[in-house]
Amino acid sequence: MSSETASGPVPFTHYAKASSVKPPLIANENAFLGDVSCSTDAAKPISAGFYRLEKGTPLVYEYHYHEMKIIIDGSFDISDEAGNKVHAVPGDVLYFPAGSKITFTTDDFGLGFYTGQRPRDTA
Known part of the structure; x- marks a missing residue:
């Protein structure tokens, strides 16, 4: 299978040390999120980036899209309205379906x- 288009090869993109940059504040005094990369596919958008939560106010978030998240540092206590609870640590992967x-x-x-099925900056 070729990775070329009519205009030539399709390159990948590299974001060096992206996890070391603190994302922008999005909620409360302690919740930070920033998209690092997003597709240009309007029919099936995908965004990826980092979410950081610091000690303080809990963040309650209702997903309007599907998202996968892998914990890479620290830990989260995560719960949902169905009664599920987990203490998530580095290496844990979570799936949040739309509507959760x-x-x-x-x-x-x-x-x-995270990787979410949504356009850039629509979290």
Whole structure:
């Protein structure tokens, strides 16, 4: 299978040390999120980036899109309206389906890398 288009080869993109950049504040005094890369496919958009929560106010978020998240540093206590609860640590992978309402808390901080089925900056 070729990775070329009519205009030539399709290159990949590299974001060096992306996890070391603190994302922008999005909610409360302690919730940070920033898209690093997003597709240009209007029919099936996909965005990826980092979510950081620091000790303080819990973040309650209702997903309007599907998202996968892998915990890469720190930890999160995560719960949903169905009664599921988990203490998520580095290496854990979570799936949040569209329509789920999730509460994130942490005793110190947590950093996760996400991939969501949504356009850039629409979290």
